[in-house]
Each structure stands twice: as structure tokens, then as C-alpha cells.
Amino acid sequence: MNRNKIIAVMLMTVMLISTISGCSAKNNAGNGSVAESSAISNGTTSADDEYVLEIVKTDAVSNVVINSHTVEEITGSEYGEQYSTRDIVSITYSAGDLDGMLPQTVSKDLEFYKNSNNGRWEFLNEKTTACEVDNTDLIGTSWKCESYSSEDLAEVFDGGIPAGDKGTLYIRFLKKMGGFAFNMDNGINTPDERFFVTVGTGAKIAWVGQDEVIEKNVKMTEGSVTNEGILNLVLGTGDGSVILSFGDNTVLIKDREYDMAVGIEADESKVYKDSLNVIEVTSEDAVDGAWNVDIGLKEGNLSPELTWEAVDGAGCYAVFMIDVSTNTWLMWYVIVDTTHFDKGRYTDSSEYVGPYPPGAHDFIVYVVALKDEPKISSYPLDQVTGDIDDKLNVLNTAADGSIGNVLAYGSVKATYTSPELYYDYR
Numbered sequence: 574m575n576r577n578k579i580i581a582v583m584l585m586t587v588m589l590i591s592t593i594s595g596c597s598a599k600n601n602a603g604n605g606s607v608a609e610s611s612a613i614s615n616g617t618t619s620a621d622d623e624y625v626l627e628i629v630k631t632d633a634v635s636n637v638v639i640n641s642h643t644v645e646e647i648t649g650s651e652y653g654e655q656y657s658t659r660d661i662v663s664i665t666y667s668a669g670d671l672d673g674m675l676p677q678t679v680s681k682d683l684e685f686y687k688n689s690n691n692g693r694w695e696f697l698n699e700k701t702t703a704c705e706v707d708n709t710d711l712i713g714t715s716w717k718c719e720s721y722s723s724e725d726l727a728e729v730f731d732g733g734i735p736a737g738d739k740g741t742l743y744i745r746f747l748k749k750m751g752g753f754a755f756n757m758d759n760g761i762n763t764p765d766e767r768f769f770v771t772v773g774t775g776a777k778i779a780w781v782g783q784d785e786v787i788e789k790n791v792k793m794t795e796g797s798v799t800n801e802g803i804l805n806l807v808l809g810t811g812d813g814s815v816i817l818s819f820g821d822n823t824v825l826i827k828d829r830e831y832d833m834a835v836g837i838e839a840d841e842s843k844v845y846k847d848s849l850n851v852i853e854v855t856s857e858d859a860v861d862g863a864w865n866v867d868i869g870l871k872e873g874n875l876s877p878e879l880t881w882e883a884v885d886g887a888g889c890y891a892v893f894m895i896d897v898s899t900n901t902w903l904m905w906y907v908i909v910d911t912t913h914f915d916k917g918r919y920t921d922s923s924e925y926v927g928p929y930p931p932g933a934h935d936f937i938v939y940v941v942a943l944k945d946e947p948k949i950s951s952y953p954l955d956q957v958t959g960d961i962d963d964k965l966n967v968l969n970t971a972a973d974g975s976i977g978n979v980l981a982y983g984s985v986k987a988t989y990t991s992p993e994l995y996y997d998y999r
Contacts, residue, residue: 620685620694633800636667656686669802674710704755715831716744720822728813740782747775768797844965852882852983859987870927876919884942891941898934903958928989942980945971
């Protein structure tokens with residue numbers, strides 16, 4: 574990608590900061606740390622687990638799991654002849670999550686070498702072997718950044734920003750976001766930062782200046798995440814690109830604030846999801862992030878057990894299930910006056926169509942608290958009918974035509990993996 578001089582300097586700065594911070598971290602590759610614990614002594618057959626955890630743990634790292642030790646004799650170590658034994662320790666941990674919206678699971682191989690001169694294990698190298706990031710909670714969110722000048726953004730806005738203009742940059746992720754594909758062998762990853770590419774991810778950026786507002790569509794092509802949960806993204810147009818660092822000077826805002834900033838006059842029936850109260854929804858059929866098999870269409874078609882909080886003023890609740898892996902495919906939609914379903918309350922495919930697509934798909938069950946019966950109380954199932962925002966806007970109009978029908982919402986999300994490949998479920 575051709576970047577202007579400002580962007581090139583910004584990228585170098587980001588990488589330099591990452592490198593510097595990585596060198597000062599306890600878990601930096603090649604830091605030559607030597608175990609001080611008396612547990613690390615001559616004759617120990619592998620690196621002590623307490624020492625491994627001491628190396629890995631920082632304020633940004635949690636849930637560290639030591640998967641295995643692989644101890645082997647070596648000759649001619651690049652670190653010196655005094656190292657004749659190596660212990661490759663495989664670990665997995667959770668890293669920073671950008672205000673809960675970008676959970677990371679990182680896997681690494683840490684290399685410990687035993688110093689034959691003193692019998693101690695020394696941490697000398699590491700390699701990131703995998704990084705998994707769930708970015709679905711970023712979809713549709715809005716952000717604000719006040720740390721960029723009009724000169725920084727001149728090219729990405731094709732010179733539309735007056736020189737010297739003072740303003741604020743706003744960002745809104747669109748409803749379609751591609752996955753983050755990490756290359757663990759690209760040579761630029763650091764112990765603290767991992768780089769990725771992404772396809773099919775779009776956003777809107779808006780410069781709200783002293784005298785005018787300029788809004789443009791941008792595409793995200795690449796970026797990085799850090800252990801601290803900082804997300805760096807390259808946002809580009811046909812005119813240029815800019816690197817934004819989410820979680821630093823770029824802060825999450827309400828969707829209404831974005832709309833007001835760019836001059837969007839919302840219809841009175843529009844519901845801002847991020848302004849609603851959120852209720853807890855649980856299901857005994859969602860276990861460790863996976864739906865039980867028998868809720869599937871071909872495995873019993875038993876609607877899952879559900880329980881949720883009662884909401885003051887609610888006359889009824891809309892319950893629906895969406896396959897978010899297949900373009901918001903609607904599987905279930907009912908209006909009820911209870912706060913609990915036993916498993917299998919709905920089994921007929923005219924009311925509930927259990928998961929059936931091949932492979933693993935993410936299904937979200939939403940519960941929306943309503944003052945009264947909605948104007949539209951049914952949807953055709955087993956087809957695309959819009960996402961949660963579309964549903965909320967429709968539900969916000971009551972049967973008598975009054976606006977403001979939505980009180981609160983909640984959800985439970987899990988993955989369903991079909992036992993067989995169903996291509997023609999009927």
C-alpha cells in the first residue's frame with residue numbers, strides 16, 4: 574500500500590514504541606532472564622513452572638496455561654557453548670481485550686536453556702505460534718479521536734479539510750467485518766504485538782471541523798493487536814490511509830453521539846442499542862461457549878432452555894435466534910410473557926428451526942423487553958430478516974402505533990457444530 578510520509582512516520586513510530594515496550598517487558602524474547610528462585614537448581618530436569626509464570630505474567634496477561642515441556646539435549650547453541658539442554662515450554666494465555674470487545678487468546682513457545690556452568694535455566698527466546706481474536710463486538714461501534722490534526726488527515730480526505738482546521742475524527746465500523754488473519758512467521762511480530770491482515774472490513778470516518786463535516790467510506794486492510802489490548806488499524810481510501818490506535822487516544826462513544834456529530838437526524842423510531850439497559854440471559858444449553866447438539870434441527874430440534882431477568886414495565890418479551898455466521902439468518906422468533914423456557918418448549922419447525930448448517934456457526938439468542946405487543950409480531954423463519962438493530966427498530970413500534978416500545982435487551986452467544994454435513998436439511 575502506498576502511504577504518505579506522515580503515515581510512514583506513524584507506522585515507524587508504532588513499531589518503534591512496540592519494540593521498546595517489548596524490550597522492557599518481562600516476557601520479551603531474548604531477554605536473557607536468569608531464574609533467581611532456589612527451586613531452579615542444578616539437576617532440575619526442566620524449567621520450573623513458577624519461573625515460567627513469572628516470565629509471562631504482566632498486568633495485561635491472564636489465564637496462563639502451561640501446556641507442555643519439551644526437553645532436549647543440544648550442541649552448538651547460538652547462545653553459547655555453556656547451554657547444552659533446552660526446554661521448549663508451550664503456553665496459552667488471554668491478553669488485553671479493548672474494553673471487553675476484542676478478547677485475545679495467544680499461544681507461544683518459550684525457550685529456556687540450561688546453563689551448564691551453574692545449573693540454572695535461562696529464558697532466552699520465544700515464538701508466538703497462534704493468535705485468535707474475536708472482533709464481532711466491534712461491529713457497528715462508534716469511536717472518537719481528537720489527537721489528529723487536519724494535516725495528518727489531509728490525504729485520506731483528498732485535501733477536503735481546510736489547512737489549519739481544528740476538529741475531531743469520528744469512526745464507525747460497518748456491520749460487516751472480516752476476520753483478522755495472523756501470520757506468525759512474518760518477521761515483524763514482537764513479544765507484545767501481533768500483526769494481521771483483514772479483508773471485507775469497512776468503516777466510515779468523519780472529520781467534524783469548525784465549519785464543515787466530511788464523511789468518507791474506508792477499508793481496513795491490516796493492523797495489529799497488543800497484549801495490552803491496543804488495536805492499531807490501517808484505514809484507507811483511494812486517496813490515502815491513516816493508522817488509528819484504538820484504546821489509546823481513540824475512545825468508544827455512543828452511536829447517538831456519532832450521528833449527532835455528523836448531522837444525522839434519526840427517525841424517532843430508531844433504537845440506539847448501546848443506550849439500552851442490558852439484562853442477563855443464560856442457557857443451560859450453552860456450555861463453555863458451545864450449544865448442546867440436541868438443539869439442532871436434525872438432532873432433536875429442541876429449543877434451548879432460557880432464563881432471563883424480569884424488566885420493570887415489560888408486558889412481553891421478544892425472543893429470537895440469529896445465525897450471525899450466515900448473514901443474520903433467523904432461526905427462531907416468538908413473543909412471550911414469561912422469563913423462562915424449559916428445554917424443548919418449541920420443537921415444531923414452524924416456530925423454531927434449530928441449527929443445521931455444516932461446520933461451526935455462531936448463534937445468538939436475543940431477548941428484548943417490550944412495553945406492549947409489537948406492531949409486527951412474526952417473521953418468516955429460516956431466511957435473512959435483518960440483524961439485531963433492524964429488529965429493535967421494528968419492535969420499538971407497539972401494536973397501537975406508539976413509539977418507544979423497547980425497554981432493554983440481553984443475549985447469549987455460543988457456537989453450534991453440526992455432527993454431520995447437512996447440505997439439504999429438508
